[in-house]
Amino acid sequence: MEFIDLRSDTVTKPTPEMREAMAKAEVGDDVFGDDPTVNRLQEMAADMMGKEAGLFVPSGTMGNLAGILSHCQRGDEVILGKKNHTFLFEAGGISVLGGVHSHQLDNQPDGSLLLSDIEAAIRPDDPHDPITRLICLENTHNRCGGTVQTPEYIRQVADFAHARGLKVHLDGARLFNAAAALNVSAKELAGPVDSVTFCLSKGLCAPVGSVLCGDREFIKRANRMRKMLGGGMRQAGVLAAAGIVALEKMTKRLSEDHARARNLAEGLSENRNIILDAGTPATNMIFFNLAPGVKLSTSQIEEKMKTKGILVHASGERRFRLVTHYWIDDKAVDKTVAVFADVLQ
Ligand code: TLP
Numbered sequence: 001m002e003f004i005d006l007r008s009d010t011v012t013k014p015t016p017e018m019r020e021a022m023a024k025a026e027v028g029d030d031v032f033g034d035d036p037t038v039n040r041l042q043e044m045a046a047d048m049m050g051k052e053a054g055l056f057v058p059s060g061t062m063g064n065l066a067g068i069l070s071h072c073q074r075g076d077e078v079i080l081g082k083k084n085h086t087f088l089f090e091a092g093g094i095s096v097l098g099g100v101h102s103h104q105l106d107n108q109p110d111g112s113l114l115l116s117d118i119e120a121a122i123r124p125d126d127p128h129d130p131i132t133r134l135i136c137l138e139n140t141h142n143r144c145g146g147t148v149q150t151p152e153y154i155r156q157v158a159d160f161a162h163a164r165g166l167k168v169h170l171d172g173a174r175l176f177n178a179a180a181a182l183n184v185s186a187k188e189l190a191g192p193v194d195s196v197t198f199c200l201s202k203g204l205c206a207p208v209g210s211v212l213c214g215d216r217e218f219i220k221r222a223n224r225m226r227k228m229l230g231g232g233m234r235q236a237g238v239l240a241a242a243g244i245v246a247l248e249k250m251t252k253r254l255s256e257d258h259a260r261a262r263n264l265a266e267g268l269s270e271n272r273n274i275i276l277d278a279g280t281p282a283t284n285m286i287f288f289n290l291a292p293g294v295k296l297s298t299s300q301i302e303e304k305m306k307t308k309g310i311l312v313h314a315s316g317e318r319r320f321r322l323v324t325h326y327w328i329d330d331k332a333v334d335k336t337v338a339v340f341a342d343v344l345q
Pocket residue numbers: 007008009010058059060061062085086089138140142171173174199201210
């Protein structure tokens with residue numbers, strides 16, 4: 001059965017054009033810097049982010065990890081949101097592998113951090129304290145609803161950080177979704193920060209990979225980190241080729257996914273057993289809770305939906321996240337609304 005897969009945009013398979021580009025890709029040993037396709041992807045990515053250099057990494061997790069470890073020494077502290085992906089879902093890598101301490105702040109409902117909270121979290125120069133080094137932001141903010149952070153907000157945090165000798169890393173796994181939703185360039189969103197990771201393998205449909213961008217010195221350090229973490233890939237041009245198609249073509253169509261997410265939310269809003277989060281969807285993610293009367297557990301719902309050809313994934317007790325992407329068309333949206341009406345009657 002061909003499933004309608006709404007569990008994440010990470011499930012996207014490469015497009016036929018990507019597969020063709022992958023088959024034809026010129027390759028070399030990228031650890032020697034010899035892969036022309038990887039080099040081209042890295043240059044394109046850096047240019048789109050307004051940075052000097054880029055580094056192709058296997059995943060968003062490795063991009064964030066290599067980035068944070070390139071900013072911080074062991075015992076340094078990073079300020080980040082309690083709902084940030086790096087804090088929640090990256091296996092604690094910054095602490096386990098980097099000895100980096102995390103200082104977690106409450107995210108505001110839109111995913112942002114209050115400047116007053118950041119200010120209060122900055123450590124004094126005292127031997128009892130770790131050294132505050134870095135602030136991490138996330139855009140779009142996954143756990144806060146796929147919400148967008150504006151260029152003004154990012155500039156404000158970056159100016160604030162730089163005035164205090166701190167750096168800013170942006171987890172921009174879905175930065176192009178934020179750019180599409182705000183109708184601004186990715187450069188406007190990433191320009192003010194010191195480093196940014198964005199993913200090719202989510203809404204942009206490439207099979208594997210993310211790019212970490214920053215200045216040349218930073219990327220030189222990150223390249224060593226990537227090697228240490230086992231992410232030095234060899235003939236990675238076959239993957240980078242799909243990434244180039246992702247940047248050239250797929251970044252331009254993300255508003256279609258956002259429109260379908262809005263249609264899906266509108267359809268689901270008719271279902272009295274579904275309580276949509278206020279304002280959802282901000283981009284390509286819909287979050288909702290089950291109404292108190294629903295007797296089925298989330299795993300029973302997942303199972304019933306699956307037997308009818310739809311894959312959904314609970315994101316909490318009595319809570320779901322649905323994600324639209326390239327492989328979700330209008331028919332899939334209509335079918336999902338109808339199947340939810342049937343399963344949750
Ligand atoms: N997010 C995945 C899961 O890990 C939750 C998803 O389905 O959304 N930053 C952000 C904001 C992310 O959402 C993700 C993946 C990552 C980083 C990590 O990327 P990968 O999976 O490439 O390591």
